[in-house]
Amino acid sequence: MYAVYSLCLANLRKKKVHNGLIGLLILLSTLLLATSVTVILNTNNLFTDMHNKTHGSHEMLILGDELHDPYKLLEWWSEQEGVTSSELIPFRTISGITVQGKESSTGLSSLYLYMMDTPERPYAVDDLIFADGNESIHPEKGTIWLPTSIAYLYDISVGDTLGFTAGEKDFALKVSAVVVDMPYGAPFPTSVRIWMNHQDYEEQIHVMQGKDQYMMGLRFDNYSQSSSYWEQFEQDMGTPYLESKVSFEEMAAFYLIMNKVIGFIMIFLGIVMMLVALFTIGFTISDDVLSNYKTIGVIKALGLPSKKLMGVYLAQYALISMVAIIPGLITSQWISRVIVDSALSSLKTGVMEAKSDVNLVAFVLGILVFILVILCVLFYSNKARLVQPMQAIRYGMSESDNSAMTKRFAVKENQRISFGRAPLLVVIGLRNILKNRKSSILMTMLTIIMSAVLVLGFVLLNSISSIKQTSPLWGYDDSDIVLQINNQSIFSRAEFDQAILSDPRIKNFGWMGGINGVVSADGTLNAEHSDAQSMNFSITVIDGSYDEMGYTILRGKNPQSKNEIAIGIKVAKQLNKDLGDVVVVYLEGYKHTLTITGIYQSIANMSYSARIVADVVKMNNPDYSNLDTALINIEDNRDSDQIVNELNEEYKVSASAVSQQTLLEAVYKQAVASLILPMSIMGLLFTGVTIIIVYSISRINIRKESKTYGIYKSIGLTSTKIRLSVTLGIVAVSAIGAVIGVFVGVYFLPLILGSILADYGISDLPLILNWLGIIGFACVTIISAGLGSWASSRVVSTTSPQILVIE
Structure with missing residues (x-):
């Protein structure tokens, strides 16, 4: 021992x-x-x-289209065993926040706000957790509770005063607490709940035109049994649930x-x-x-x-x-x-x-x-x-x-073939590589991995940072400017259309809105899903051309007439539908039989969504006007900022305009921030590992060849040339690995990553390949291997030829 x-x-x-x-x-x-x-x-x-x-x-039920009696729904769910329901929480919707004393943020100004008439806490479902501020049963008059999702993202803290626009008037409220709001508190927020004092709600929001809408949360003792409750709901009510629903x-x-x-x-x-x-x-x-x-x-x-x-x-x-x-x-x-x-x-x-x-x-x-x-x-x-x-x-x-x-x-x-005519440095470098095949294979594998990691990180960050270039492949439109109506009562769509059509800088435009769609489980699903519950999903409605607005399709084409529909890949999978199939959809309580013309992907609703033209809804509701977003394309992108400023000045009371580029960056800047740290850590780790392993292997190889290098120095070859020849051999091997790694990082690893995003409604990962940057990061791999090899060969220059020969 x-x-x-x-x-x-x-x-x-x-x-x-x-x-x-x-x-x-x-x-x-x-x-x-x-x-x-x-x-x-x-x-x-x-x-x-x-x-x-x-x-x-x-599940979160959003009741606002008067297709169901909210109180009957609350009564029915309250009677169900194994289900806890919240009370009905009234709300109205407005757009945009400003922070007094701070520069206006595009992300805040484009947020969709649910202004909640806050009931007294605690809540049976979706209680609020206080992250900052004094906990209380409801907000004090003149104050609000703000969700962490936007408070942290936009650096808003307790004591800040926020400005809102409701109807024709502006009002301001102070943040008294920051709360965790689970249903609407996820990263990348586009819509949030603002919790108001009841008196403030009555004075500022309730006076707006329109009627209150309601939210109601459902918590199941066994969520896997939710479909059986909805089947019972359809039997008792005589109709499927027709309004909006957000799933877990x-x-x-x-x-x-x-x-x-x-x-x-x-x-x-x-x-x-x-x-x-x-x-x-x-x-x-x-x-x-x-x-x-x-x-x-x-x-x-x-x-x-x-x-x-x-x-x-x-x-x-x-x-x-x-x-x-x-x-x-x-x-x-x-x-x-x-x-x-x-x-x-x-x-x-x-x-x-x-x-x-x-x-x-x-x-x-x-x-x-x-x-x-x-x-x-x-x-x-x-x-x-x-x-x-x-x-x-x-x-x-x-x-x-x-x-x-x-x-x-x-x-x-x-x-007969030899290296007799090759330069001496090349011969020494190649001899070192060919004689130590296992170490050469290891270094090649290592440089492939490092190059793939660096390239993948760069491609992901570059693709998300430049998402405007691939926004249609993520399920968004490709318009240049988005105008959101904040006050329907004083906004004249006819005057706006006339003004836009007369502007030579405008290429085309269209109006977009949203509606809830329901597919009943009665015979529209395949045999495998014959016992499934009715399916609720979000439907985009366009008064104009989907193609002009830049919406893309994976297969087929966008809908163009009143009997056509395009569906997301998740909807197609759940309904087992394909191009040319017919689907029965309930819109605002009316039954429509539509032909599927296209299938697309979208991350916004995990591809649980569909697209129709406005004529479909107008068949039963000729006065349908719930189109509150204008998508505008311009002739010259250089005019974008000027047109946005003009629109905001012209319609500052009733609408707000922003470039699509700015809007997407505001939403996805959090994704970039989340990726930078881990991808940087992995890049640095693999760079360090590459240098370490190349250094270690080269030291081993040099030690084995010490007598040979001693002879080289004895006959007059300088240490620098010996070291350079060894390094050149390693650089040649790493260059081969870096080239292979580029293709692995650009084509193979994204396929693996796509398997994760497939669960989120993206079957084909949209990437932007900046080859100049890709080649630059591949060169980092070669440089790292070269530095490791050069550092390891220092022993050749610091040791005398006699000692090298003796060793």
Whole structure:
């Protein structure tokens, strides 16, 4: 046992730098894997815990079209066992917020606001959790409660005064508390609930034209049984539920999407990094056995058994692993907390602490990494057991390897093709690569991975930052300017249309609105879904041309007449419908039989949506005018800002205009912010790993070739040229890996990522390929490998030729 201890200690002392680099590699592998798992579990746990803490709803009913009696619905649901319903909460809708004393924000001005007539707390369903401000049963007069989703995003705090426009008048209210509002508190907010004092609501909102609408939340003891309740509802009421409904999946989607994407990428890359680490350990052990073949033979001849020789490597790498894994696990908890906090800031009410079961999972993962390292060491150190003392002492290798080497030398002597005419630096560099094939393969694999990671991160960030270029592929329009009507009572659509048509800068425009659609379960679904509940989904209504507004279709075409409809991919899947099929849809209580002309993808409603033209609704409601958004295309994009300013000045009381570019950036800037940190961490980790492994492998190769390099220096070749030739060989290998990595990062990894986004209604991930940036990040890979190789070859210049030859 003392012999094992002595040899292990000798290996640790002799190769301090190399062992330290292997330990760092194991640490980084553990860090990435543990971080990814913790991010996913922490995200799910945080959302689930907060949803349970607030008695969050599983379905939110929005009653405003007078297709059902709200009080009858409340009575019916109150009578159902296994379901908890909230009370009816009155609300009206307006658009836009301004923060007094601060510069106007485009994101705030374009928000869709539900102004709630706040009942007294606590609520049976969707109770509010106070993140800042004094907790009370309702807002005091002159104050509001603001959700965390916009308070954190736009840096609004307790005490700030917010301005609103209702009808023809403006009013201001002070923020008295910031609250977590689960149904409308997800990242990337486009609509939020503003909780008002009852008296303020009566004075400022209730006086607006129109009638109150109502929200009612439903929480099921067993959410999987919700479909049976809706079937019973249809039987008792004689009609399916015809108004708007938000499902639990829709509420949860944008809480979880970013961290799911980040976690999935990190898990995939963490597994790859772990495989690289294991391969590196295996390569190191194999090289050590071959380099010390004669020494191992002598030790075995002196009586040390093979098992104890293997124990030397086991003890060495077990100690390195334990020293590396523990800091990796500790650091992963901190990094994962930062990532989760960034992506789920709207659920933050204080210090976010990781759950104990999450820490346990990370601990188990650390044990798994340790076991994998031990198994890898056992597998490769088995080569030491096969060493035959006599062959080792005589040949310095096995007899079969010696015979094979002799044959190769004989073959080389007879080869007509050689490097005789090639430049000396090229010959030395290629010789180093070809002679050390395993290390060359490892470096190629590593540079492929690093290049793919850097390119994927750049492509994702660039695609989201430049989302205007691909907005139709995300399910949005491609118009240049969006005008939102804030006050229907004083806005004249006829005058606006006339003014727009007479402006030569305007290319075309159309009016857009939204309506709720319902597909009844009576015979419209396939046999597999024959017992499914009625399906509610959002329908876009256009008075104009979908094609002119830039809406795209995956298959088929956009609807153009009153008997046509285009549906999202999730609707098509659930209804088992395809192009040319007929679907029966209820719109405002009226039954319509429509032909499917197109199928598209959209992230906004997870593709649970459809598109129709306004003529469909006007068949039963000729006066339909719920088209409150104008989509405007202009001839010259350089006129965009000027036209927006003119429209805001002309219609400042009744409408607000903003460029589509600004609107999309306001919505998705949070996505970019959430991606920057984790993608930067992964990029830096892989860059560091690349430099570390290239440095380590090059040191091993240089040590094996020290006598050769000593001879080169003795005959007059300078250290700089030797180092340059070695580096050029590594750069050539890394360049091949970088090119392959570019294609992996651009084409293969997005396919894997697309499997996550498919659950969110995106089947074809829209990417913007900036090849200049892609090539630039690929070059970072080559530079990193070159730096690692150049640094490792420093030993050639600092050592005399005589010592090199002696070694």
